[in-house]
Amino acid sequence: MAAAANGAGGGGGVPRPTNPMVTPLLTDLYQFTMAYAYWKAGKHLDRAVFDLYFRKNPFGGEFTIFGGLEECIRFIANFKLTDTEITFLRSAMPTCEDGFFEYLSSIDCSDVEVYAIPEGSVVFPKVPLMIIEGPVAVIQLLETPFLSLVNYASLVTTNAARHRLVAGKSKNLLEFGLRRAQGPDGGISASRYCYMGGFDATSNVAAGRLFGIPIRGTHSHAFVSSFMGLDDIIDRTLASSDGSNKCEDFVSLVQNWLARIKDAGSLRGTFRETNLSELAAFTSYALAFPNSFLALVDTYDVMRSGVPNFCAVALALNDMGYKAAGIRLDSGDLAYLSVETRKFFRAIEEEFGFIGFGKMNITASNDLNEETIDALNKQGHEVDAFGIGTYLVTCYAQAALGCVFKLVEINKQPRIKLSEDVTKVSIPCKKRCYRLFGKEGYPLVDIMTGEDEPAPKVGERLLCRHPFNESKRAYVVPQHVEELLKCYWPGTSSEPREELPSINEIRSRCMGYLDRMRPDHMRRLNPTPYKVSVSAKLYDFIHFLWLNEAPVGELQ
Amino acid sequence: MAAAANGAGGGGGVPRPTNPMVTPLLTDLYQFTMAYAYWKAGKHLDRAVFDLYFRKNPFGGEFTIFGGLEECIRFIANFKLTDTEITFLRSAMPTCEDGFFEYLSSIDCSDVEVYAIPEGSVVFPKVPLMIIEGPVAVIQLLETPFLSLVNYASLVTTNAARHRLVAGKSKNLLEFGLRRAQGPDGGISASRYCYMGGFDATSNVAAGRLFGIPIRGTHSHAFVSSFMGLDDIIDRTLASSDGSNKCEDFVSLVQNWLARIKDAGSLRGTFRETNLSELAAFTSYALAFPNSFLALVDTYDVMRSGVPNFCAVALALNDMGYKAAGIRLDSGDLAYLSVETRKFFRAIEEEFGFIGFGKMNITASNDLNEETIDALNKQGHEVDAFGIGTYLVTCYAQAALGCVFKLVEINKQPRIKLSEDVTKVSIPCKKRCYRLFGKEGYPLVDIMTGEDEPAPKVGERLLCRHPFNESKRAYVVPQHVEELLKCYWPGTSSEPREELPSINEIRSRCMGYLDRMRPDHMRRLNPTPYKVSVSAKLYDFIHFLWLNEAPVGELQ
Structure with a gap:
């Protein structure tokens, strides 16, 4: 596990979040107002399952790298509202009953379960990066911090990986973005996740200290112009x-x-x-x-x-x-x-x-990005190392990844979120997710199934369906099957808890995953979309639920 | 002064930076390697003057709002390297002599002077937002943290102000961006500076607590779909x-x-x-x-x-x-x-x-930004309040403001940074900066002069010159003159220190400044550039120095 900024923390020896500002109050007010409404309705302990996922790969590409998991686990391991925080909430929600604040004081994440794809993995739209299960009121409070910790981390890790792919393995990549990052934590996160995504070093001393990342730097123009002549x-x-x-x-x-x-x-x-x-x-x-x-x-x-x-x-x-x-x-x-x-x-x-x-x-250095490195490659150059700042750390080409956090089941009842825009319809049910590999060793397709369906088997033919497009389906005979999500926080379940690996392990894993992908998914120009599917049984269930919930239109 | 996150701190009763991660190590390594080279050369106490400024207004506009000053002052007021930090630096720079680390342990910002335009002001390219004077080795250490604290703050304040201008004064503007911001501090800074730039409230509870910003929120789709029916x-x-x-x-x-x-x-x-x-x-x-x-x-x-x-x-x-x-x-x-x-x-x-x-x-709500609000206005709508997230807080339309920090004088010797790109040439000398107002009460032009030149006088004709374009110049008879930079950290000088105003005072000032600008500078489509100039004397000096420093080309 990476060096801890804030000591050992409480929960199960997991350190506190790196940024001390990541507290249970770092959330949207509506999470607390909803928690109150659940509590008032006696529903706060209803067992809910939420999926955290994104809908579209960033930067016009066809892959994403998942980052931010360790911080999420640190957050829930140490989740506890302090008395001062409760006092503030009382003043912010003056009409709420005392009992609610007593309830808030009592909660932690000991009855929350978190399943996640390992950090640094190559991931794709719609497949949950994390599945979070627990009392609905508590899980809602986690929504905003989890999204805040995963969205930028995954975006900037992906950006770094894309820079590594275009620069090639032989070049040194240095992250120089602190001064242009979106705030101090943006800078520290950028340094960490760019290293994870394949950079070699950072200029950021604080990130070097916090995460053990190699640090680099020499001098600026000001140093040169501060000298008047050799007499100095x-x-x-x-x-x-x-x-x-x-x-x-x-x-x-x-x-x-x-x-x-x-x-x-x-x-x-x-x-x-x-x-x-x-x-x-x-x-x-x-x-x-x-x-x-x-x-x-x-x-x-x-x-x-x-x-x-x-x-x-x-x-x-x-x-x-x-x-x-x-x-x-x-x-x-x-x-x-x-x-x-x-x-x-x-x-x-x-x-x-x-x-x-x-x-x-x-x-x-000087305003480099993926495009300029690509252009340099085409022109021919003699550069051995690239120092990249602004465009890398602010993800200038696309400054946000739209991760969402959707309810998929409550008290064992599957829930679906409809939308006129089909890409925004959520996939209901607590699911299991697998990556199926083909003969040549490349991943072929990710498949989501219902929780109780049997796992795909090596050598056994399986129908993979597009979740929303009935004509898109394919039979696959996997040569190798990997279950994508592992248990990182077992809550009251009996699952063993995955250890959090060091930043260097995550970085190596990330480089390894990228190497294993079929090259046409990874190329800059017109990459082939990687397929994401659901089982035949889950497909049927989605569409049954959809028709059940959607109102019938009326043309007038 | 805004509520302190971290207690009263040390320097002159000024609280520590809001984000505890903002420490002297939150800087580029080269600031420390340069400090060592200065120290080795016996130059570390050379008195240097740096300008912090930007070169181009963001978002295709012709104005910027300055944000981040209070955090810079908090930073220097409490600037002190701890023993643990020194130990880390020793390991990162193993070839440096002991004496240097003893020097580093001894430094603070008591001999640094900071002059700045008040936070929340409307500002323009090339005019220094801050002038920082002190021992060159110390000032270099401040470069990266200052840029990191000012760049994003000014960018997102400007973005918020632009949203306010397009939405009009009667609408309620709510910032909902925490989940999509670039890291937790990005989210907290966004909430603070969007309020400063004219928003009415945020969804971010932590920002509400830290800065006293009104917080808002109701419920999400998950709340709705968590209910099965009225029997619940x-x-x-x-x-x-x-x-x-x-x-x-x-x-x-x-x-x-x-x-x-x-x-x-x-x-x-x-x-x-x-x-x-x-x-x-x-x-x-x-x-x-x-x-x-x-x-x-x-x-x-x-x-x-x-x-x-x-x-x-x-x-x-x-x-x-x-x-x-x-x-x-x-x-x-x-x-x-x-x-x-x-x-x-x-x-x-x-x-x-x-x-x-x-x-x-x-x-x-739903993916709103300046353009979509403008489009809604044109179509006609009945919306009373806008909730804005991703595009606002990540400054999606332009994710970075390129503030720079340039040496302009050392030991009273003016310094210039040349570049083949004329917009990148720095304006030498420690300067004074004024805003000149015309008959109708609008600001007409900002002018920079040498430190010892007389201040522009009301009713007296003055030649204002474009710093680099010899044919652009104009006579101005100001009806009102404001000196732009005030002393926020006097160091060893005898200047009185400006108080840091509350966030509500800064917000009102910002709204007031925006109201005072000539509307054609502020419009979305083809705004008129506001003029930034230098005195005739400074103009002549810049060009004398330029010719002196630039090598004469040779066509072969």
Whole structure:
């Protein structure tokens, strides 16, 4: 389990939610007014089953990654209204009877059951990500916090996974979004879930500390422009990497290298005077971090100042036994500049016989997203690492995932939510959900059945029906069957409780799931929809209930 | 000052940030690596001035509302790295010298000065929202948290204000976005800043408690479908509003009214059998909240079930001396349904002589945004209140505001950040900023001057220049002059410190500012850009510095 922000908490050793603001009051008022109406009607203990699911994959794609489960479990494990919270609720609902507030003080989630697909799984519309069962008044109170914890987590994990797919496995992906995220918690969640979805590191120190995610960062333009010139550097000494000698004037060493680069055959004439305040900033940064010198090269001019200055410092560091880490480009034509920079690095390698300099790391940032990385791939580029912020963490292309929380059964009576829009009709009954795999090892279809139907069997032919379209159906002979939802909070049932895995386990699982999908579901352009179905028996029941509940129209 | 979530805090009686996750570690790693490089170079105490500003108004508009200032001040007032935080930083930056961590342990913001435009003000691109001055290493550490606290706050406040402008002053605006917000803090911030930008209430209980914002809510579809029929109602008694009598069977009273409505002359034939589980849910809700009965009427069929059922319950409540609060529509054609519902209410008023029933409140929700409200206005509708969620809180139309934090001066030396993209060039120098008002009382132009230039004077002609476009300039004779930035954190200066106003004061100020703007800047379609300028002296200086810093190109 991930490092806990708030100590061990109460319920069964499960820590409290990472964000201390996630309390039972972080919900819509109507959950409390409904709880009161249930209580007044004596219905508050009615046993209800709700499905949490979404209706459409985000970003024009055909898959989603489920995130946010651990926080939901932390929330219910520690669910308890404090006296102060009850006092506030009394003032907010002044007409409610005392007995109700006594009831509210007494509730926890010990009689709630939560079944969920493992966090980090590839998931699809309509299939419940979570099934929540318990006293109706309590389950309603969980609706808003659960949605708030799952919606953005799943959205941003999916966004990160899409960036990983387009960038390819060999690239380093760095999340730089904290400053543009939707509030501080948006930033912390983004860092966590982007890592889960396949990023390698974040710039966010707090997220590094909370979740053990690798953190990265070098310097900004302001650092460069804070230097006026080389005179700003007072202490010019640098000890060699192995401690065997000491350079008394590292600044002069850098200047000598800059002169040599300028005169080197194939580089002669590519640049004139570089910016000396930039050179001072780079040198200063190298003196502070000789082992991990990475320079932002676009403050003045990438090819005529930043890259030559970087190379001079990198070559001087090399003399002292240190290996520079690379450069970052943060503006301009990244394809062109990365290619030109690579040529410059290769020329340095050749001119000075510096083996490996041509492979120096190039990081690119500046308003990157899935589309721009795709475009860079098509143009050809020499970028090794992408730093991605705004578009990644705010999910700019689609800022919300519409997860919903629907009643599907109460006191063993199946319930359906109708709508003129068929995509908004809910699938009734407490269900079981399975993923069926084909001969080639790919998942073929997800199927939902009634709770008491037998599980699909390997090698046995099974009819899978579209839940709402009667002509869409297919026979499947699964080669492998996985039940999708496991018990993460058993309540009063006797189910064993699934452990919450570490963030690195979830991340590996997510990468593994993505690898196992048939590629045409995952491609950016016109992906094939993955099939989601119901059993023949559930299909018939849905349509029986539908006709029963829907009023007959009347044309006038 | 708003109610504090976390007690009084340390600095000068200013409470801690609302979200306990807002700590000095909530920053990019490079702020710490730069701080180390400054420290190593002996530059960490260099006195730096940074501007926090944005480059472009969001949502295709020509104005922005500034939000987030109070949280920034809370942050710096309590800025102090704990021992645990220092320990984490040591592990994250293992090559840094001990002295640096001792320095980090020692810093606070007592020598930082913060000047800012008052929160809730109408603001424009390029003009600094905040000017932050202090030791360069400390100010860098503030960059990311300040941006994280201001970016989303300003974006969502602006979004709320735009919704208010399109809805008009007479409508009730309710923020319902918690479940779709980008994380729990996104939800809490959204509720706070939407209220600031002109909303009337939120569904978010935690935000209600933290900030004293009015909270609203009734019931969901799940509540309706949790009832099977009228037999679900066990206790059918209702005491009258004045306590003088008691109805032993309120359910029968409702049923009687439903029969009377069905038979009433002008309503006959408009509906047949209504859904009885819906009628049970409404009756039950009315028994719980007889004083504030508001029903969600679209679970089955608005006109053939929901509205007649609501009216039956409302009329029965009226018999007992209670006034129903209204209905909510959450699907379908809201313009059409609101108009039809209004007709139904008016018919009830006439048929039963129920004065005022025709004016019953109609709330609409379901994926509303600025565009759909505008479209509803054009079609004609009868909606009194809008409940707005996803599009409002995620700022779906533009999920990020690109605020930046740029070095403009160090040790009294002006600094400029160049870019091939002229809109990205920063305006150097510590500045003063004024808003100049014309004869009709509207703001005409904002002007930035050097720190030591005389302030613009009422009645005195002044040349205002576009900062980068030499042909754009205008003489202005201001009728009124306001200095925009005030001192919110004086540091070691002798400036008096501005008090932080309450959320209601900020909200009123914001509404007042919006009223004072010339309408053509505020309209949705092709708004006129508001002018932002620099003094002639500052203009000349910018261009002198620019030519000095930019390398001369070479065509080959």
